[in-house]
Amino acid sequence: MAETQPDAVKLDGAGPVYDQIRRAIRDLVVSGAWPPGTGVPPEHALMEQLGASRMTVHRALVQLAREGLIVRRRRSGTIVASPPASHAMLDILSIPEEVEQLGQAYSYDVLARGDGRPAAEVAERFGLRRSDKVAHLLVLHRADGKPHVLEERVIHVAAVPGVAGEDFAKTPPGDWLLQHSLWSQAEHAISAVGAQAEEAGLLAIAVGEPCLLVERRTWNQDRPVTAVRLLYPGPRHRFVGRFGPYGQI
Amino acid sequence: MAETQPDAVKLDGAGPVYDQIRRAIRDLVVSGAWPPGTGVPPEHALMEQLGASRMTVHRALVQLAREGLIVRRRRSGTIVASPPASHAMLDILSIPEEVEQLGQAYSYDVLARGDGRPAAEVAERFGLRRSDKVAHLLVLHRADGKPHVLEERVIHVAAVPGVAGEDFAKTPPGDWLLQHSLWSQAEHAISAVGAQAEEAGLLAIAVGEPCLLVERRTWNQDRPVTAVRLLYPGPRHRFVGRFGPYGQI
DNA sequence: GCTATCTAATTGCATATGCAAATGGCAAGC
DNA sequence: GCTTGCCATTTGCATATGCAATTAGATAGC
Numbered sequence: 001m002a003e004t005q006p007d008a009v010k011l012d013g014a015g016p017v018y019d020q021i022r023r024a025i026r027d028l029v030v031s032g033a034w035p036p037g038t039g040v041p042p043e044h045a046l047m048e049q050l051g052a053s054r055m056t057v058h059r060a061l062v063q064l065a066r067e068g069l070i071v072r073r074r075r076s077g078t079i080v081a082s083p084p085a086s087h088a089m090l091d092i093l094s095i096p097e098e099v100e101q102l103g104q105a106y107s108y109d110v111l112a113r114g115d116g117r118p119a120a121e122v123a124e125r126f127g128l129r130r131s132d133k134v135a136h137l138l139v140l141h142r143a144d145g146k147p148h149v150l151e152e153r154v155i156h157v158a159a160v161p162g163v164a165g166e167d168f169a170k171t172p173p174g175d176w177l178l179q180h181s182l183w184s185q186a187e188h189a190i191s192a193v194g195a196q197a198e199e200a201g202l203l204a205i206a207v208g209e210p211c212l213l214v215e216r217r218t219w220n221q222d223r224p225v226t227a228v229r230l231l232y233p234g235p236r237h238r239f240v241g242r243f244g245p246y247g248q249i
Numbered sequence: 250m251a252e253t254q255p256d257a258v259k260l261d262g263a264g265p266v267y268d269q270i271r272r273a274i275r276d277l278v279v280s281g282a283w284p285p286g287t288g289v290p291p292e293h294a295l296m297e298q299l300g301a302s303r304m305t306v307h308r309a310l311v312q313l314a315r316e317g318l319i320v321r322r323r324r325s326g327t328i329v330a331s332p333p334a335s336h337a338m339l340d341i342l343s344i345p346e347e348v349e350q351l352g353q354a355y356s357y358d359v360l361a362r363g364d365g366r367p368a369a370e371v372a373e374r375f376g377l378r379r380s381d382k383v384a385h386l387l388v389l390h391r392a393d394g395k396p397h398v399l400e401e402r403v404i405h406v407a408a409v410p411g412v413a414g415e416d417f418a419k420t421p422p423g424d425w426l427l428q429h430s431l432w433s434q435a436e437h438a439i440s441a442v443g444a445q446a447e448e449a450g451l452l453a454i455a456v457g458e459p460c461l462l463v464e465r466r467t468w469n470q471d472r473p474v475t476a477v478r479l480l481y482p483g484p485r486h487r488f489v490g491r492f493g494p495y496g497q498i
Numbered sequence: 499g500c501t502a503t504c505t506a507a508t509t510g511c512a513t514a515t516g517c518a519a520a521t522g523g524c525a526a527g528c
Numbered sequence: 529g530c531t532t533g534c535c536a537t538t539t540g541c542a543t544a545t546g547c548a549a550t551t552a553g554a555t556a557g558c
Contacts, residue, residue, distance in 0.1 A: 016540080016541060042509085043508075044508080052542080052543090053542065055544080059541095062510085072509065074509045074550040075506090075508050075551040075552060185491065190487065191461060192462075194484075208459075209443070210441040210457075212440060212441040235440050235462075237441075239439045239440075240436065240437070240439075265510080267511080291537080292538075293537090304513070305511085321540090322521085323521065324521040324522060324537055324538050325522075325539090326537090326539085327538090
């Protein structure tokens with residue numbers, strides 16, 4: 001079964017054995033070598049392969065399961081988990097989901113698309129080199145037909161091969177990227193800005209109206225994947241989070 | 250040593266033993282029965298007291314340590330951890346720290362204070378009953394002498410006994426509360442609003458200027474502790490977070 | 499073919515045991 | 529008093545063992 005073991009688990013000899021195992025498997029998962037659904041070898045196999053006791057292997061796997069990287073079921077075995085679609089606190093659901101959770105009808109339009117090298121201003125804002133080929137998109141998402149959020153997105157073509165042949169007619173780019181790209185790190189920033197003239201026109205609000213601006217940049221192993229600027233009009237959008245003194249709850 | 254064991258660990262018989270132990274101790278910590286610094290009994294003591302093996306006790310304690318609720322050191326033993334001062338993603342540092350991290354000089358003024366029953370509008374906005382006694386504060390925080398953020402806060406007097414005799418002359422209320430109150434749950438919301446006339450005047454910005462509004466409410470065991478409304482002027486404030494596909498990093 | 503039953507693979511949990519590592523505090527020596 | 533070294537306590541780690549719970553897949557029976 002080559003499929004169940006695309007790469008071998010390799011220990012690095014640093015620190016406790018259970019932690020070496022945990023890190024080794026974690027690295028295989030986050031690097032994409034073991035994509036979601038891949039079967040992790042059963043405890044007995046790892047035990048022999050690594051020369052550790054079952055309890056030690058077990059400890060590593062239990063911890064990975066608690067971290068959400070793998071899913072374990074008796075008899076079926078252990079598989080690599082699918083990353084959760086949303087990230088509590090601040091991360092945003094896919095926008096279609098976000099709108100549907102509000103009980104409104106979702107639709108969207110790709111207003112503009114350009115492929116080529118990024119303009120200096122864009123490259124700067126999104127942390128790209130001017131030599132990187134990018135796709136540049138402007139998308140308006142609607143809830144019950146009314147403007148909901150304006151998305152300006154840059155996609156690094158080299159990091160997402162399929163993007164050149166995709167027109168985003170059926171799936172908005174954010175959701176499409178979730179399925180067609182890999183990412184290992186993201187950063188977002190939230191701020192409040194007034195709508196510029198063009199933005200205000202598209203969102204059907206007054207110029208200068210306060211908007212919540214969410215900027216997110218995504219990398220895969222230090223290589224930029226995509227950067228997006230989401231402009232939510234007015235005080236009718238809120239991002240809510242809950243937590244306790246020792247962390248999220 | 251009564252101090253090291255203010256309450257006994259009690260198992261509830263539900264689920265795995267190690268998890269019963271984990272939850273029992275967690276509850277003692279988050280309820281405040283074991284405040285930060287309290288000594289947790291050593292593994293051997295818990296082992297005898299609970300009739301479990303050391304490895305089972307160990308498993309519970311290791312997990313609590315990973316969750317950050319306790320701190321363990323060889324020979325010294327295990328103590329209840331102090332909650333971290335800030336909460337990653339979105340939670341805000343104490344405002345003095347926030348300003349100092351920007352390399353600016355911090356100062357603040359208590360602009361107004363009222364003690365009594367909350368007005369209907371305030372009670373509504375902060376989830377209080379009109380019969381609850383509250384302290385109501387308006388505080389302007391400055392960075393290098395310039396307005397940085399406007400804080401409007403309501404404190405539930407019954408939940409924070411010392412508040413009546415405190416004038417917040419030396420410590421702003423947010424920091425003071427961190428030291429003098431207990432909380433088990435918080436919720437915050439972020440949105441963008443335009444500055445109202447009075448707010449704009451205090452912050453020295455134009456009326457309608459976009460502001461980032463952070464609203465946070467805090468409870469202790471379902472009892473409201475405090476609620477705060479932080480108004481950050483303009484696009485010069487950003488909240489930044491980083492994360493990976495499987496959670497925060 | 500369909501269903502009920504059984505079997506075996508796999509994870510989950512708890513225990514017992516032994517040794518390693520760190521270190522607070524005591525004792526001995528100066 | 530001060531320093532040095534030792535010892536006992538406490539946590540950290542790994543192993544071996546045994547049994548329970550779950551369930552995919554095989555088998556037997558209809």
